[in-house]
Amino acid sequence: MREVETASARIAGKYGNDEFAISPSRLSDIETKGLVPSIYRLYSLAVIYRRDLREILSWYDIDLNAVTADMKLNLPPKSHPSQVVQGASVVQMPIRLDPAFDPRRTNNLGRMVEQWGLVPLAYLAQFASDKYTYGYVGSEDFTMYPILPPGTFLQVDESRNKILQGMWRSEYERPIYFVETRDGYTCCWCTLKGDHIILQPHPLSPVPVRVLRHPQDAEVIGQVIGIAVSLGEWRAAESLPDSKPDSKGRAALN
Known part of the structure; x- marks a missing residue:
C-alpha cells in the first residue's frame, strides 16, 4: 500500500492536483468496502498497476465500447460531427472473407465473413x-x-x-x-x-x-x-x- 501511496503522490505532484493521491486507508476502502474511486484515482490506479483504464472502468460496469450503441438512446435533432470513434477500444470486425x-x-x-478479428x-x-x-x-x-x-x-x-x-x-x-x-x-x-x-x-x-x-x-x-x-x-x-x-x-x- 505504501508503494501505491508513493507512486500516486508523484502523479499528484506532476499535475498539481492532490485528487490523484491515494492514501493507504483510501486504497483499503476501495479494495474491501467497495468504495468507488474518483476519476483521478482511477487514472492513478491504471498507471500504477499498468492496466488499461477501460479495463478498470469495466470493473464498475462502465463499457466504453457501448457508447455508440447508447448514443441511440438520445438522438440529437440536428446533424453534427461525432468524435466518439477516436476514443474507441477494440471491437470485432471482418478480417478475412470467404475466398x-x-x-x-x-x-x-x-x-461471406470467414474470420472475425479485433479492430x-x-x-x-x-x-x-x-x-x-x-x-x-x-x-x-x-x-x-x-x-x-x-x-x-x-x-x-x-x-x-x-x-x-x-x-x-x-x-x-x-x-x-x-x-x-x-x-x-x-x-x-x-x-x-x-x-x-x-x-x-x-x-x-x-x-x-x-x-x-x-x-x-x-x-x-x-x-x-x-x-x-x-x-x-x-x-x-x-x-x-x-x-x-x-x-x-x-x-x-x-
Missing part, C-alpha cells in the same frame, strides 16, 4: 449483433436501382421477415426485403399471392419481375432497415445490364 465471395452478386455479409473501430461493433444480418448489393445487381445502387451495404432486421401488405404513399415507405433464392440473394419489394412470392424490382430497374414458389424457392431473411451507400456515382442508361422487364411478371402485380 468464394463474388462482389458482383448480392450476398449475406455474415456468411479499434467501435462503430463496427454493431456487425456483431445477433439481431441483424448485414447484406451487400452486388456490383451487377440493379434490382432496386436507383434506390439501392450496386455496392450498397444493408442492415437487415431478421425479426421482420413477414411480408407487409398495404397501400404505400411512396416507394420510400414500402418495405424492402432481403431474400434468399436458389440462385442467391436479392433485395427487392415483395408481394405474396397464394403459395408464390413476387420479387418486384424498382420500376426504373432493368431487372425483370420474378415469381417464385414460397417458401420452397425463396425465403425472406428480413426487412432492410438501414443502408450505407456511396453517393455521387452513376452509370449511363446504356451501360446498365441489357435486360428487359418481364411483362408477364409485371402483369402479375396488377
